[in-house]
Amino acid sequence: MRANRLVSLVLLLRQRGRLSAATLARELEVSTRTVLRDIEALSAAGVPVYAERGRHGGFALLPGFQTRLTGLSQDEALALMVAGSRRGTQVFGLGSALASAMLKVVDALPDSYQETAADVAERLLVDPETDLLSRRRTAEEIPDAIVTEVRRAVLAGRKLRLRYAPVDRAPAWRTVDPLGLVTVRDQGYLLATRSGADRTYRLSRVRAAEALDEPAQRPDRIDLGRVWQERGTRFRTGGDQVAVHVRVDPGRREELVGTALAVRSEEAEPDGRLRMEVTFQDARHAEWALWQLATSAEALAPEWLRASLHDRATALAAHYGASGDGR
Known part of the structure; x- marks a missing residue:
């Protein structure tokens, strides 16, 4: 893994010029101390990397330095194969491999193409973290x-x-x-x-x-x-699935859809709310999903679900309506 990181460090300096230790650490997802050790290792191996001190200093390669370091590792090749889905590389733990592979791909391009590729990359944004309403995706964190x-x-x-x-x-x-x-x-x-x-x-x-x-x-x-x-x-x-008729605030629709198994029907009401029929895995799943939405959703049917949510809300109100001194 360190060998791949050293290659990525050299390619970053080749393609982007002088970079600070903090920037390199962020790009390589390591500490600045690790970057400094890697710089020392490159220098010892004869790679002409030098440091410039000062406010705008950093590390750089001697002008004109060329190297053949574009061989792809197995993970990097796999990352390129699933690069059509940016989410896939993140969920499958291939994000850093994709970044390293793309550095090698760009480095293999003729000099005249590298500038064009960089310009194109700046004008294409795939799958940003938020949509136009500033709603963030809730990506899963997997070690x-x-x-x-x-x-x-x-x-x-x-x-x-x-x-x-x-x-x-x-x-x-x-x-x-x-x-x-x-x-x-x-x-x-x-x-x-x-x-x-x-x-x-x-x-x-x-x-x-x-x-x-x-x-x-x-x-x-x-x-x-x-x-x-x-x-x-x-x-x-299959199983003991439950069909639920519900009225929901449009702003919470995605949360409801994200927890339901399927959406059977959907239509807008005059007041702007959505009337939907959705299915859940079982009764407990349905009750849990509607409880999370609080007053932003109302279960219209089945009646047992309305009663269950009512009983739960009544018990919670009684609990907080009691004295808070612990008696």
Whole structure:
């Protein structure tokens, strides 16, 4: 990993000129102390990098320095293959590999093309963190060590040992045969089988992962898109699902849709609110989702859900209406 970082450091200096230690540390996702050690290592290896002191100082390469450091690592090549989805590189833990690979790609271009490529890059923005209403995406945070181990098992075709925490249940270990990774709206999923049965795991709920030496039991080829669609269909149509009619504030629509399994119907009412029919996994899921929206949503049906939310709100009001002195 350090060798790749040293290559990236040289390419950053080649393409962007003089850079401060703080800027290099930010780009390489390391500490400034690590950058200084890397600079010393490059100098010892004969790379003509020098320091300029002062307010606008930093590190730079001697003018005209050329090198052939554009060989892509396995992770960098993989990152380029999924670069069509910026979210995919982040969810699968390939963000830094993509940045390193793109440095090598740009460095391999003729000098006349490098300036054009930089100008084009400045005029294209893909998938920003917020939309025009300043609503931020809620990307999942998955530890690098976990996603790296999961990815290694998927790509190497090895069994995977997971410590997984389902909703409202304690984490437990299980061994699975991984099939592939899927990212949807910044949420990552592992498709796998366990004792021959289909299983889908949310990556953010994996607490630990270990790729085993034993080969996974899985087909040699897979149409991941078809498998994902089939599992989604079974998930939406199976089990004890609950259909709910609800009125919701348009500003909270995405939160409702994000927790529901499916939207069956939707129409705007004269007062601007939305009347929707949505499905949830079960009764507990429906109650939890509507409770999160508080007064921004109203469950119209079924009646038992209205009653359940009413009872919960009454109990909460009674609790806070009592004396706050602990008696």
